[in-house]
Amino acid sequence: xxxxxxxxxxxxxxxxxxxxxxxxxxxxxxxxxxxxxxxxxxxxxxxxxxxxxxxxxxxxxxxxxxxxxxxxxxxxxxxxxxxxxxxxxxxxxxxxxxxxxxxxxxxxxxxxxxxxxxxxxxxxxxxxxxxxxxxxxxxxxxxxxxxxxxxxxxxxxxxxxxxxxxxxxxxxxxxxxxxxxxxxxxxxxxxxxxxxxxxxxxxxxxxxxxxxxxxxxxxxxxxxxxxxxxxxxxxxxxxxxxxxxxxxxxxxxxxxxxxxxxxxxxxxxxxxxxxxxxxxxxxxxxxxxxxxxxxxxxxxxxxxxxxxxxxxxxxxxxxxxxxxxxxxxxxxxxxxxxxxxxxxxxxxxxxxxxxxxxxxxxxxxxxxxxxxxxxxxxxxxxxxxxxxxxxxxxxxxxxxxxxxxxxxxxxxxxxxxxxxxxxxxxxxxxxxxxxxxxxxxxxxxxxxxxxxxxxxxxxxxxxxxxxxxxxxxxxxxxxxxxxxxxxxxxxxxxxxxxxxxxxxxxxxxxxxxxxxxxxxxxxxxxxxxxxxxxxxxxxxx
Amino acid sequence: xxxxxxxxxxxxxxxxxxxxxxxxxxxxxxxxxxxxxxxxxxxxxxxxxxxxxxxxxxxxxxxxxxxxxxxxxxxxxxxxxxxxxxxxxxxxxxxxxxxxxxxxxxxxxxxxxxxxxxxxxxxxxxxxxxxxxxxxxxxxxxxxxxxxxxxxxxxxxxxxxxxxxxxxxxxxxxxxxxxxxxxxxxxxxxxxxxxxxxxxxxxxxxxxxxxxxxxxxxxxxxxxxxxxxxxxxxxxxxxxxxxxxxxxxxxxxxxxxxxxxxxxxxxxxxxxxxxxxxxxxxxxxxxxxxxxxxxxxxxxxxxxxxxxxxxxxxxxxxxxxxxxxxxxxxxxxxxxxxxxxxxxxxxxxxxxxxxxxxxxxxxxxxxxxxxxxxxxxxxxxxxxxxxxxxxxxxxxxxxxxxxxxx
Numbered sequence: 001x002x003x004x005x006x007x008x009x010x011x012x013x014x015x016x017x018x019x020x021x022x023x024x025x026x027x028x029x030x031x032x033x034x035x036x037x038x039x040x041x042x043x044x045x046x047x048x049x050x051x052x053x054x055x056x057x058x059x060x061x062x063x064x065x066x067x068x069x070x071x072x073x074x075x076x077x078x079x080x081x082x083x084x085x086x087x088x089x090x091x092x093x094x095x096x097x098x099x100x101x102x103x104x105x106x107x108x109x110x111x112x113x114x115x116x117x118x119x120x121x122x123x124x125x126x127x128x129x130x131x132x133x134x135x136x137x138x139x140x141x142x143x144x145x146x147x148x149x150x151x152x153x154x155x156x157x158x159x160x161x162x163x164x165x166x167x168x169x170x171x172x173x174x175x176x177x178x179x180x181x182x183x184x185x186x187x188x189x190x191x192x193x194x195x196x197x198x199x200x201x202x203x204x205x206x207x208x209x210x211x212x213x214x215x216x217x218x219x220x221x222x223x224x225x226x227x228x229x230x231x232x233x234x235x236x237x238x239x240x241x242x243x244x245x246x247x248x249x250x251x252x253x254x255x256x257x258x259x260x261x262x263x264x265x266x267x268x269x270x271x272x273x274x275x276x277x278x279x280x281x282x283x284x285x286x287x288x289x290x291x292x293x294x295x296x297x298x299x300x301x302x303x304x305x306x307x308x309x310x311x312x313x314x315x316x317x318x319x320x321x322x323x324x325x326x327x328x329x330x331x332x333x334x335x336x337x338x339x340x341x342x343x344x345x346x347x348x349x350x351x352x353x354x355x356x357x358x359x360x361x362x363x364x365x366x367x368x369x370x371x372x373x374x375x376x377x378x379x380x381x382x383x384x385x386x387x388x389x390x391x392x393x394x395x396x397x398x399x400x401x402x403x404x405x406x407x408x409x410x411x412x413x414x415x416x417x418x419x420x421x422x423x424x425x426x427x428x429x430x431x432x433x434x435x436x437x438x439x440x441x442x443x444x445x446x447x448x449x450x451x452x453x454x455x456x457x458x459x460x461x462x463x464x465x466x467x468x469x470x471x472x473x474x475x476x477x478x479x480x481x482x483x484x485x486x487x488x489x490x491x492x493x494x495x496x497x498x499x500x501x502x503x504x505x506x507x508x509x510x511x512x513x514x515x516x517x518x519x520x521x522x523x524x525x526x527x528x529x530x531x532x533x534x535x536x537x538x539x540x541x
Numbered sequence: 542x543x544x545x546x547x548x549x550x551x552x553x554x555x556x557x558x559x560x561x562x563x564x565x566x567x568x569x570x571x572x573x574x575x576x577x578x579x580x581x582x583x584x585x586x587x588x589x590x591x592x593x594x595x596x597x598x599x600x601x602x603x604x605x606x607x608x609x610x611x612x613x614x615x616x617x618x619x620x621x622x623x624x625x626x627x628x629x630x631x632x633x634x635x636x637x638x639x640x641x642x643x644x645x646x647x648x649x650x651x652x653x654x655x656x657x658x659x660x661x662x663x664x665x666x667x668x669x670x671x672x673x674x675x676x677x678x679x680x681x682x683x684x685x686x687x688x689x690x691x692x693x694x695x696x697x698x699x700x701x702x703x704x705x706x707x708x709x710x711x712x713x714x715x716x717x718x719x720x721x722x723x724x725x726x727x728x729x730x731x732x733x734x735x736x737x738x739x740x741x742x743x744x745x746x747x748x749x750x751x752x753x754x755x756x757x758x759x760x761x762x763x764x765x766x767x768x769x770x771x772x773x774x775x776x777x778x779x780x781x782x783x784x785x786x787x788x789x790x791x792x793x794x795x796x797x798x799x800x801x802x803x804x805x806x807x808x809x810x811x812x813x814x815x816x817x818x819x820x821x822x823x824x825x826x827x828x829x830x831x832x833x834x835x836x837x838x839x840x841x842x843x844x845x846x847x848x849x850x851x852x853x854x855x856x857x858x859x860x861x862x863x864x865x866x867x868x869x870x871x872x873x874x875x876x877x878x879x880x881x882x883x884x885x886x887x888x889x890x891x892x893x894x895x896x897x898x899x900x901x902x903x904x905x906x907x908x909x910x911x912x913x914x915x916x917x918x919x920x921x922x923x924x925x926x927x928x929x930x931x932x933x934x935x936x937x938x939x940x941x942x943x944x945x946x947x
Binding site for chain 2: 135213229312331395508
């Protein structure tokens with residue numbers, strides 16, 4: 001830590017100044033709106049706070065929210081880590097494609113996935129019992145794994161890939177078994193990245209809304225669904241605000257706990273490229289792992305594709321051809337919705353990458369207390385209810401030069417806030433892993449701090465930035481909650497909103513179009529991620 | 542190697558967390574039962590506490606057919622400046638806030654602009670519930686001048702919050718008085734429709750259901766799927782239909798029998814209609830939907846059909862009326878009033894059915910053929926006064942929850 005600070009020169013001003021930018025951005029666009037909404041809500045009835053603090057049914061809700069999130073996160077790690085090991089260690093044709101394909105579930109609208117799960121349940125005869133794929137806790141867990149495998153594969157995979165193999169080689173030479181070298185060395189080295197991915201998956205599942213509502217059935221309630229119930233179904237903003245405070249407190253505590261696990265010390269590590277062609281037993285296990293994981297993820301997706309191809313006359317592309325025309329009840333053509341979504345995603349991921357990258361530097365080099373605060377704060381948007389975030393933005397930026405309510409910018413802004421944690425969680429561990437002696441050497445030769453960032457940190461963090469940017473893009477493409485709350489001009493309709501609208505209309509040809517649009521969303525996501533992932537080619541490693 | 546010591550505690554912690562979760566999952570049913578039972582207990586207590594109040598309410602219902610004293614929402618509003626629709630508002634721009642389901646043909650609003658010189662910008666927000674909540678939240682600095690899409694189930698909530706200023710459109714003369722719920726014309730009826738139980742004719746196990754009672758007939762066991770009234774507007778309408786039909790004393794028994802007969806409850810319309818209902822390949826042949834669903838099934842059939850595959854249980858229809866209003870705080874009330882007039886004009890009204898699958902409020906507007914043939918509305922749709930709905934909504938949904946989650 002001391003050494004990091006030295007590289008920035010001893011200027012306290014410089015270090016503090018560096019924190020100010022990301023801190024102000026988050027305070028203005030996240031902290032202020034959320035506080036405004038909480039203040040406004042509790043202003044109606046401050047007693048709501050004590051009401052929920054003493055409610056026994058709420059304790060059950062909090063407990064369920066917590067354990068389903070912990071279990072979802074654990075299952076996601078179990079399912080994702082084998083594939084992560086393969087894409088981080090083995091070079092094979094189609095590695096990038098696998099990396100892109102696992103991200104597809106991430107952008108699919110919940111209502112579409114729920115439909116696919118139901119159909120899968122029907123076919124596999126999983127409609128009842130503990131493993132039913134509809135209206136059960138298992139369905140919630142399975143969907144959470146389905147959505148989040150990509151977070152682990154891409155975040156941890158990207159980090160793992162740039163750790164040199166030297167340490168494990170040394171251990172093996174000294175007589176360790178492969179398992180010993182993995183558990184004692186590799187797992188330890190991966191710790192920062194696994195914890196980072198864990199925090200993301202945990203927050204994602206802790207605040208998950210559609211999955212719980214649709215796949216959980218009327219019986220399962222989480223803090224997030226309760227916030228929605230009180231704010232929307234009952235217009236009881238006081239209770240909704242009190243629940244939001246509870247949610248925020250829980251999230252801060254858990255994030256803090258996660259950061260404690262990571263430990264106080266930076267973990268610098270030897271970097272190098274791990275990718276090697278498969279040999280020996282890996283040759284057998286690697287393809288099996290890739291195929292098995294993809295098969296698991298693609299069972300529901302194949303059903304979607306099949307439904308999109310089903311037409312009145314049998315099988316065909318009619319549903320896809322229909323996407324160029326505007327059905328009467330949709331405000332734009334589905335084609336235009338795709339262009340809208342891509343535009344918003346471009347802006348949102350740019351904001352998220354710039355501020356997420358900047359915040360990562362500030363977190364790693366900032367003064368320790370302030371940096372830790374910033375670290376926690378930059379995870380918060382992901383742990384905040386879409387209701388709180390969306391309504392907060394709406395009542396805050398409503399006048400003067402910050403009147404964003406009629407502006408298209410409000411959409412990518414809300415989406416960027418949710419995407420930012422993905423960037424910092426990918427980048428911070430990588431920046432920490434850079435051996436300080438690299439920077440020391442550069443500094444002693446007279447390089448300025450900005451030159452050090454440019455020539456050392458940026459190239460090494462580039463791959464992580466790309467991973468984060470890809471996620472921010474995908475988040476924006478698939479985002480539904482906050483987008484539906486902030487309001488938009490009808491011609492700014494996005495793909496998830498269009499799919500939801502199509503699926504709100506009876507008529508057999510309409511459903512086919514919704515499925516076709518979902519498949520197009522998957523294809524677009526894959527292509528974009530393949531392109532984005534190319535950007536890490538010129539990495540120094 | 543100093544790190545290696547730190548690995549074990551994490552692994553241990555994680556293992557503990559995992560074990561805890563597994564235990565929790567294993568007794569998952571217990572947990573949800575605890576939730577249900579504690580909810581039920583809380584409700585029992587609340588019921589006790591409200592017994593007196595409820596009795597008062599009940600007697601009020603009997604005394605006063607309109608149940609008007611349940612809410613103050615139809616009381617005369619505080620004086621507000623009269624809205625003058627005759628001003629020349631040419632050149633002004635006003636904003637129309639709607640829910641996501643709002644859609645028109647491309648040229649419709651352009652006709653309004655051409656006739657009046659007023660430009661209309663639109664902002665769409667989530668569903669009707671989100672729209673109303675958002676409007677109440679931003680009441681002091683409204684997002685728009687005109688709001689469209691508040692229905693009779695939310696009407697009193699909006700009126701009580703003081704969302705709208707009164708404006709009596711001359712076009713109201715064309716509207717059936719049964720649709721004009723607000724005596725002070727703060728909310729103007731624009732369209733209406735019925736939420737009705739639908740069935741997929743060929744998938745039915747026996748005869749088509751003819752009444753709500755048929756849904757609890759063992760012959761239709763496991764056939765019906767409806768939606769959670771707290772997360773779905775048609776789901777709430779169906780709950781209201783059962784309350785209107787069986788009364789304050791009978792609807793809970795009906796729902797108990799309904800659930801015992803294997804009814805399913807989903808979160809939203811889509812997961813019912815395209816998930817568990819025959820339309821999406823599901824196993825259930827009876828679903829809560831709209832009177833306009835058969836016309837839609839006819840119009841968007843693939844391949845084309847001579848008659849829709851679905852039918853409507855006419856005994857189950859609950860009327861939904863959608864209103865528009867001039868938002869208090871609008872600085873362009875004159876232009877806003879002209880937009881309200883236009884929304885009741887036949888141009889707009891005849892554009893409504895095929896874009897939003899609802900029926901025009903203006904009696905002079907012509908219905909599309911598919912609506913006339915496949916979606917005729919019943920004359921005696923079920924209904925409950927909006928003030929009563931607002932007064933009882935939370936209580937009803939809580940009691941509903943207790944039945945469905947037990």
